[in-house]
Amino acid sequence: MKGALLYEGKAKQVYEAKDAAGRLILSYKNDATAFNGEKKSVFPGKGRLNNEIAAHIFSMLQDKGVKTHFIERLNEIEQLVWQTEIIPLEVVVRNVAAGSITKRLGIEEKTVFEPPIVELFYKDDALGDPLINDEHALLVASITQAELQEIKTKARAINNHLQHIFQAIHIQLVDFKLEFGRLASGSIVLADEVSPDTCRLWDVATFEKLDKDVFRQGTGDLLAVYEEILNRLEEQK
Amino acid sequence: MKGALLYEGKAKQVYEAKDAAGRLILSYKNDATAFNGEKKSVFPGKGRLNNEIAAHIFSMLQDKGVKTHFIERLNEIEQLVWQTEIIPLEVVVRNVAAGSITKRLGIEEKTVFEPPIVELFYKDDALGDPLINDEHALLVASITQAELQEIKTKARAINNHLQHIFQAIHIQLVDFKLEFGRLASGSIVLADEVSPDTCRLWDVATFEKLDKDVFRQGTGDLLAVYEEILNRLEEQK
Ligand SMILES: Nc1ncnc2c1ncn2[C@@H]1O[C@H](COP(=O)(O)OP(=O)(O)O)[C@@H](O)[C@H]1O
Ligand SMILES: Nc1ncnc2c1ncn2[C@@H]1O[C@H](COP(=O)(O)OP(=O)(O)O)[C@@H](O)[C@H]1O
Ligand SMILES: [Mg+2]
Ligand SMILES: [Mg+2]
Numbered sequence: 001m002k003g004a005l006l007y008e009g010k011a012k013q014v015y016e017a018k019d020a021a022g023r024l025i026l027s028y029k030n031d032a033t034a035f036n037g038e039k040k041s042v043f044p045g046k047g048r049l050n051n052e053i054a055a056h057i058f059s060m061l062q063d064k065g066v067k068t069h070f071i072e073r074l075n076e077i078e079q080l081v082w083q084t085e086i087i088p089l090e091v092v093v094r095n096v097a098a099g100s101i102t103k104r105l106g107i108e109e110k111t112v113f114e115p116p117i118v119e120l121f122y123k124d125d126a127l128g129d130p131l132i133n134d135e136h137a138l139l140v141a142s143i144t145q146a147e148l149q150e151i152k153t154k155a156r157a158i159n160n161h162l163q164h165i166f167q168a169i170h171i172q173l174v175d176f177k178l179e180f181g182r183l184a185s186g187s188i189v190l191a192d193e194v195s196p197d198t199c200r201l202w203d204v205a206t207f208e209k210l211d212k213d214v215f216r217q218g219t220g221d222l223l224a225v226y227e228e229i230l231n232r233l234e235e236q237k
Numbered sequence: 238m239k240g241a242l243l244y245e246g247k248a249k250q251v252y253e254a255k256d257a258a259g260r261l262i263l264s265y266k267n268d269a270t271a272f273n274g275e276k277k278s279v280f281p282g283k284g285r286l287n288n289e290i291a292a293h294i295f296s297m298l299q300d301k302g303v304k305t306h307f308i309e310r311l312n313e314i315e316q317l318v319w320q321t322e323i324i325p326l327e328v329v330v331r332n333v334a335a336g337s338i339t340k341r342l343g344i345e346e347k348t349v350f351e352p353p354i355v356e357l358f359y360k361d362d363a364l365g366d367p368l369i370n371d372e373h374a375l376l377v378a379s380i381t382q383a384e385l386q387e388i389k390t391k392a393r394a395i396n397n398h399l400q401h402i403f404q405a406i407h408i409q410l411v412d413f414k415l416e417f418g419r420l421a422s423g424s425i426v427l428a429d430e431v432s433p434d435t436c437r438l439w440d441v442a443t444f445e446k447l448d449k450d451v452f453r454q455g456t457g458d459l460l461a462v463y464e465e466i467l468n469r470l471e472e473q474k
Contacts, residue, residue, distance in 0.1 A: 104367045105359060105377055117372045122342060130341050133370045135354050140342055 001025070001074075010037060011050070011197060017080060022184055023071065024083045028054075032197070034216040036128050041215065047077040049226040050195040055079055056233045057165065057194045064161045066154070068190040069181060084181025084191050089141050090121040090129060091151060093159045094175040098200050099213075104131070116159055118152050123179070150188060151180050158190060166201060169232035171210060174200035196226050238262070238311075247274060248287070248434060254317060259421055260308065261320045265291075269434070271453040273365050278452065284314040286463040287432040292316055293470045294402065294431045301398045303391075305427040306418060321418025321428045326378050327358040327366060328388060330396045331412040335437050336450075341368070353396055355389050360416070387425060388417050395427060403438060406469035408447060411437035433463050 002025055003016030010033045017023040028047035033040050051073065058070035069081040094101060097111040101119075120137050121129045132140070137148055155178055166173045176199035181191035192198075196211040203210060210229055214220030239262055240253030247270045254260040265284035270277050288310065295307035306318040331338060334348040338356075357374050358366045369377070374385055392415055403410045413436035418428035429435075433448040440447060447466055451457030 104364065105369070105373060106361065106364050107376075113376075117376070119370060119372070124343065127341065127343050131368060131370070132342070133356060133368070135356070136342060139344075139350075139354070 002078075012193070020080070022083050024081050025074065025078050026051075026081055026193075027078045028193075032212065032215045032222060034212065036125065039216070043222050045223055046226060049223070049230055050193065050197060051077050051079055053226065053230050053233060054193045054195045056230075056237075057162070058190075060165055061158065061161055061190065061194075066158055066161060066190060067187070069183075069192075081191070082183055082189070084183055084189065086123075086179055086181045086191060087141055087143060087151070087188070088123040089137060089151070089180070090123050091155045091178045091180065092119040092121065092175060093117070093155050093178070094119065095159070095163065096172065096174045098174050116156065118155055121177075147188060154180070154188070154190065162194070162199075167204075169229075169236055170204045171229075171232070172202045172204050174202055176200065196229050201229065239315075249430070257317070259320050261318050262311065262315050263288075263318055263430075264315045265430075269449065269452050269459060271449065273362065276453070280459050282460055283463065286460070286467055287430065287434060288314050288316055290432045290463065290467050290470065291430045293467075294399070295427075297402055298395065298398055298427065298431075303395055303398060303427060304424070306420075306429075318428070319420055319426070321420055321426065323360075323416055323418045323428060324378055324380060324388070324425070325360040326374060326388070326417070327360050328392045328415045328417065329356040329358065329412060330354070330392050330415070331356065332396070332400065333409065333411045335411050353393065355392055384425060391417070391425070391427065399431070399436075404441075406466075406473055407441045408466075408469070409439045409441050411439055413437065433466050438466065 001018055003018040005013055005015055007014040010031060011029055013027040015025040015027060017025050028051040030042050030044050030046045032043055032046060055073040058068050062068055062070065069084055071080040071082065073079045094113055094117040097107045098109055101107060102109050120132050122132045122140050123129060134148060138145060158178065163173050178190060179192035180188050182188055199211055200213060201210040210225050214225050215222045238255055240255040242250055242252055244251040247268060248266055250264040252262040252264060254262050265288040267279050267281050267283045269280055269283060292310040295305050299305055299307065306321055308317040308319065310316045331350055331354040334344045335346055338344060339346050357369050359369045359377050360366060371385060375382060395415065400410050415427060416429035417425050419425055436448055437450060438447040447462050451462050452459045
């Protein structure tokens with residue numbers, strides 16, 4: 001069922017789905033990268049964990065009415081999705097201060113943002129995914145002002161849903177990164193992945209980091225932590 | 238008439254104006270700094286040039302109905318202004334791509350922005366004056382959403398006026414930085430300075446740089462270039 005390899009990113013391979021026009025197969029890799037690819041490692045089993053976690057989360061979001069690229073999980077490491085034209089923006093939503101925003105603005109870690117902050121980064125590895133403002137986004141991302149507003153509104157709605165999903169498994173959703181894509185019809189849907197690679201997740205009781213920060217900061221066992229997330233999601237069902 | 242020194246910045250000293258409540262004396266220094274203070278030099282006569290250039294430009298803006306802090310030029314290096322509470326934003330307007338935006342977004346120098354781009358930087362030397370988005374501005378600058386929109390609208394109107402002022406002396410206004418301040422009444426006015434330190438100015442015929450870039454890039458005689466701007470402004474009157 002797998003056709004040509006179209007693209008290989010840092011975390012996933014993207015294949016054509018043969019006999020399934022307009023669909024793609026995302027194959028989750030075991031690689032972990034951080035700091036724009038400067039730090040790299042391989043964790044056998046990570047691909048399966050992220051594939052399963054992302055499939056869980058996309059299903060739950062779709063149940064709540066969020067339009068996404070997700071169709072179905074195919075096997076341990078692959079999922080079938082709708083092909084989109086990815087909008088080259090990393091849309092970051094922050095509920096609590098952590099990571100780059102604390103350094104950039106001198107804000108103390110754990111400061112609560114009420115309302116949550118939405119940030120846009122220009123998805124361009126060569127430029128180091130720079131922070132941009134709305135006017136830059138219109139310039140570099142080939143979207144209209146109305147589409148930009150739609151993307152931010154969707155990101156805030158997804159944040160509300162994800163906060164509930166994670167609250168139910170005793171996890172605080174600190175921040176996360178989304179990518180949106182345009183379907184052949186022109187409509188914009190949530191694409192890419194939602195996983196511990198792309199979210200900051202803290203245990204509500206212990207503040208334990210349950211995400212890629214354990215790899216970025218070298219402070220924990222990535223596989224154990226991702227397994228913990230998947231287990232909590234599965235118990236919940 | 239000069240009271241206590243309230244503050245010394247990289248380009249100006251700020252004094253209380255004795256017997257003139259709510260007013261300040263800005264004393265323009267001969268120092269030039271670039272790259273957030275990393276490159277420094279002294280140019281005897283620069284203070285006079287910037288004081289006179291800024292006085293000219295503020296007068297012309299006020300004639301066009303722009304509300305500013307400017308009251309009058311007092312002597313070669315000093316001007317009297319209304320005291321404001323400076324809003325800690327550097328508001329940059331770009332008509333043409335040059336400087337940081339070309340590197341940040343991979344945009345070719347001289348690309349024309351139509352409409353012009355407005356950028357906000359958080360005025361904080363310790364943080365290196367980082368680029369921020371609107372949501373960050375509301376967080377760090379103690380302003381309302383309506384005030385932020387007002388500041389951007391003012392910046393665009395000032396851009397139109399400045400473009401005409403410089404066009405008349407055969408100069409292309411590439412980009413510039415503004416600071417706004419809050420008067421005791423609460424209303425927001427243009428403050429700080431408008432000078433070749435804070436604008437990118439290119440001769441329309443030769444593309445010669447007539448601004449602080451000759452110092453940043455070590456490619457020309459700063460005093461000669463600033464003198465040229467002042468002469469053209471004076472001839473124009
Ligand atoms: N539904 C989709 N349609 C097209 N491309 C997608 C879709 N979902 C994700 N992608 C893209 O797949 C690529 C591979 O993902 P990933 O390995 O995470 O890449 P990256 O190294 O850019 O983070 C990315 O460019 C991502 O934007
Ligand atoms: N009308 C005003 N009221 C109060 N402060 C002002 C006014 N105009 C300018 N300033 C402030 O004067 C200070 C000195 O200016 P400058 O030497 O350019 O400082 P900087 O090193 O921050 O660029 C700056 O903090 C500037 O914001
Ligand atoms: Mg990715
Ligand atoms: Mg200054």
